């Protein structure tokens with residue numbers, strides 16, 4: 473199976489701190505992959521390296537066989553943990569702005585998701601609740617027709633009652649024939665139903681990578697149980 477992401481001996485250091493320590497792994501195409509681990513374990517750093525927005529201190533990060541750098545932005549959609557929306561735009565203007573930024577942006581799909589997520593096109597971003605800004609960020613990421621979609625904590629700020637329907641919508645709006653998704657999350661039990669694979673990271677090291685089906689059938693475990701064993 474072709475790998476969409478490959479890390480070879482990757483270390484990422486920030487001043488006074490090593491966020492990722494000499495990690496090597498590959499991830500296959502066409503899967504929904506969860507990235508789990510405690511606070512500060514290196515999940516966001518790993519996603520930033522794949523997006524090309526950050527560079528490794530040493531080692532090589534490849535996406536689709538090419539070294540990751542800023543120019544792969546055309547092949548990767550990245551939902552950042554930070555709020556990167558312009559407050560003075562309306563929801564619709566935000567969508568149009570992104571359609572102008574990215575050639576692969578599917579505006580019709582964005583409008584369909586807007587209806588599904590029950591967002592008002594004319595509402596200003598500055599007046600959206602945190603949860604609705606989160607929904608808008610999901611729409612922007614999933615409307616890109618790119619091989620790799622990275623989502624850093626896409627469920628943060630969403631109320632538990634709507635999380636479930638949004639998690640399911642992630643699946644229906646993805647094209648798993650041509651897309652791979654890597655999402656970091658602390659909502660492990662909630663996303664478990666849609667995950668194919670899981671990567672457990674701790675203290676800047678990959679502790680384990682496994683198929684969720686395998687965790688259930690071979691180990692008879694839920695993802696939470698597996699995490700407790702893996703991350704001790």
Ligand SMILES: Nc1ncnc2c1ncn2[C@@H]1O[C@H](COP(=O)(O)OP(=O)(O)OP(=O)(O)O)[C@@H](O)[C@H]1O
Nearest residue numbers: 486487489490491510511512513514515516517518
């Ligand atoms: N810009 C930065 N400058 C200095 N240190 C940083 C920076 N970004 C991250 N770090 C450090 O790198 C380590 C990994 O951080 P990272 O944000 O990747 O973890 P995380 O697993 O995403 O955490 P969380 O679950 O809390 O979002 C942490 O110790 C963090 O303090």
